[in-house]
Amino acid sequence: MARYDRRVTSYHHGNLRRAVLDAAVEAIAESGPATWSLRELARRAGVSHAAPAHHFGDKTGLLTAVAAEGYRLFADALTAAGDDFLDVGAAYVRFAVDHRAYFEVMFRPDLYRADDPEVAAESARADAILQRGARGHAAPSGADQRTAAIAAWSIVHGFAALWLNGNLPPGLPSDPAEAARPVLRCLLPPRLPST
Amino acid sequence: MARYDRRVTSYHHGNLRRAVLDAAVEAIAESGPATWSLRELARRAGVSHAAPAHHFGDKTGLLTAVAAEGYRLFADALTAAGDDFLDVGAAYVRFAVDHRAYFEVMFRPDLYRADDPEVAAESARADAILQRGARGHAAPSGADQRTAAIAAWSIVHGFAALWLNGNLPPGLPSDPAEAARPVLRCLLPPRLPST
DNA sequence: GGGCACAACTTGTCAATGGCAAGATATGAT
DNA sequence: ATCATATCTTGCCATTGACAAGTTGTGCCC
Numbered sequence: 001m002a003r004y005d006r007r008v009t010s011y012h013h014g015n016l017r018r019a020v021l022d023a024a025v026e027a028i029a030e031s032g033p034a035t036w037s038l039r040e041l042a043r044r045a046g047v048s049h050a051a052p053a054h055h056f057g058d059k060t061g062l063l064t065a066v067a068a069e070g071y072r073l074f075a076d077a078l079t080a081a082g083d084d085f086l087d088v089g090a091a092y093v094r095f096a097v098d099h100r101a102y103f104e105v106m107f108r109p110d111l112y113r114a115d116d117p118e119v120a121a122e123s124a125r126a127d128a129i130l131q132r133g134a135r136g137h138a139a140p141s142g143a144d145q146r147t148a149a150i151a152a153w154s155i156v157h158g159f160a161a162l163w164l165n166g167n168l169p170p171g172l173p174s175d176p177a178e179a180a181r182p183v184l185r186c187l188l189p190p191r192l193p194s195t
Numbered sequence: 196m197a198r199y200d201r202r203v204t205s206y207h208h209g210n211l212r213r214a215v216l217d218a219a220v221e222a223i224a225e226s227g228p229a230t231w232s233l234r235e236l237a238r239r240a241g242v243s244h245a246a247p248a249h250h251f252g253d254k255t256g257l258l259t260a261v262a263a264e265g266y267r268l269f270a271d272a273l274t275a276a277g278d279d280f281l282d283v284g285a286a287y288v289r290f291a292v293d294h295r296a297y298f299e300v301m302f303r304p305d306l307y308r309a310d311d312p313e314v315a316a317e318s319a320r321a322d323a324i325l326q327r328g329a330r331g332h333a334a335p336s337g338a339d340q341r342t343a344a345i346a347a348w349s350i351v352h353g354f355a356a357l358w359l360n361g362n363l364p365p366g367l368p369s370d371p372a373e374a375a376r377p378v379l380r381c382l383l384p385p386r387l388p389s390t
Numbered sequence: 391g392g393g394c395a396c397a398a399c400t401t402g403t404c405a406a407t408g409g410c411a412a413g414a415t416a417t418g419a420t
Numbered sequence: 421a422t423c424a425t426a427t428c429t430t431g432c433c434a435t436t437g438a439c440a441a442g443t444t445g446t447g448c449c450c
């Protein structure tokens with residue numbers, strides 16, 4: 001913490017935007033997207049109570065910036081996972097847990113301005129990668145491609161959401177991405193006995 | 196609206212608890228669980244700004260009451276749906292959409308006191324019914340029973356969450372429960388050509 | 391029917407918050 | 421050197437959640 005505190009007393013912070021953004025993500029990760037205040041973030045960063053408003057406009061603007069950055073990191077993480085459904089799904093769950101604050105804001109569109117250009121662009125990028133990942137496995141049970149893609153997205157998103165809420169039964173592997181794999185496999189056609 | 200306004204001017208409202216609860220659900224359905232205030236609900240009910248506190252303690256107490264009632268209605272709805280996975284899943288999604296306010300609060304445990312006795316009891320009841328519903332379909336792909344149950348819960352919950360967030364592609368049936376059925380079927384073993 | 395304990399609600403107050411306006415200070419371009 | 425502009429501060433206001441203390445209605449017991 002306090003990585004972005006001002007080292008010396010100067011009128012200009014130098015990196016206020018990033019400092020407030022990081023403080024927000026940290027605060028959200030600690031106790032949800034509603035328990036902190038803009039003024040508290042300003043205090044953490046060592047600036048006056050109105051300084052954040054200059055960079056983000058208002059609280060919604062800050063959450064919009066969090067969502068935009070979250071979608072960018074999210075799309076990057078999914079891209080790095082490759083094409084296979086299980087790998088993309090595991091990366092999806094891992095992102096949700098490792099970057100809980102981003103994830104929680106991203107999928108709560110009432111918190112931010114979803115029509116923000118950067119948010120729209122990055123979320124569209126993530127969408128495209130998810131579509132590709134879903135296409136990587138054969139449509140089960142004779143369902144059409146689109147239905148199968150929705151099923152894939154649903155099971156991955158549902159697992160991540162339930163994990164974050166603590167709704168899953170105890171005894172699962174401590175690594176959520178590994179815990180997810182056998183669950184996601186349920187959506188795939190029966191495997192050959194060779195593997 | 197205003198179904199619980201006081202008809203006559205009297206010191207006792209007569210049904211304040213229910214009136215505030217309904218006003219809260221209405222407000223949450225309109226614009227999320229964070230955009231309203233206790234004082235606004237009090238105004239809607241035509242009582243003083245401190246009256247709700249008498250029944251719910253504080254804002255968290257009110258949200259706890261919403262969650263408790265939500266889980267009760269939820270468990271009832273799932274019970275009425277029967278034993279079949281597709282029926283229970285469709286009822287799950289229907290509840291999420293028809294009772295959006297309850298659903299959004301229920302699955303955001305940071306908003307309320309999850310250790311509240313009534314919440315715990317009703318959510319346990321819902322859990323049991325979900326387990327039964329998941330057991331109603333054969334475990335696919337050789338997965339064990341528990342993994343299959345988590346997969347079932349994940350795909351249903353994920354579909355509901357994505358529908359509520361507006362993340363699903365356009366063109367689906369307008370009835371979310373019917374839209375969910377083919378998606379949920381992806382989890383089942385291939386059907387016989389007879390059906 | 392009289393009195394009394396308690397439930398239901400009101401009024402008043404306080405610190406904290408988000409947002410705005412106006413002012414101060416630093417930065418960089420020319 | 422000057423000046424436009426970005427960055428940050430100070431001051432202010434309405435609103436909020438929470439609490440304390442007072443007021444009014446209700447039901448119960450005798």
